[in-house]
Amino acid sequence: MSLKKSGLQREVLALYRRALRMVRTKPVLTQPKFLLFVRYNFHTQASSVSPRNVAAIEHLIRRGRRQLEMYEQPSVRDCQISRAMSDWEQSRRGSWTTSQ
Numbered sequence: 001m002s003l004k005k006s007g008l009q010r011e012v013l014a015l016y017r018r019a020l021r022m023v024r025t026k027p028v029l030t031q032p033k034f035l036l037f038v039r040y041n042f043h044t045q046a047s048s049v050s051p052r053n054v055a056a057i058e059h060l061i062r063r064g065r066r067q068l069e070m071y072e073q074p075s076v077r078d079c080q081i082s083r084a085m086s087d088w089e090q091s092r093r094g095s096w097t098t099s100q
Contacts, residue, residue: 008057015064016042022072030078034071040085 005013019042023034045064049056070076 008054008061011061012057015061015068019064019068019071022068025072025074027077033079033081036081036085036089037079040088043088 016038019038020035023031023038026034041064045060049060051057071079
């Protein structure tokens with residue numbers, strides 16, 4: 001049984017799908033960096049705001065759209081990955097492999 005998604009939930013999911021599509025347009029060698037960048041930013045932003053804080057979620061959606069428009073530009077071919085992003089990925093991988 002699937003629950004019907006709210007308008008905000010659909011907007012967030014649409015933005016995430018659009019970001020994942022953007023990753024596929026980037027050079028193959030940099031796609032893993034873009035993917036990590038997208039996953040990390042969505043995860044950290046989602047965990048930083050209450051699901052009931054509609055104004056904050058709407059603000060993050062607007063900000064995410066603007067940021068994504070910049071990264072969708074063909075001239076953007078690479079992105080910087082911070083140490084925090086790398087550490088987050090390693091911790092996610094570690095918890096995923098130990099739960100298998």
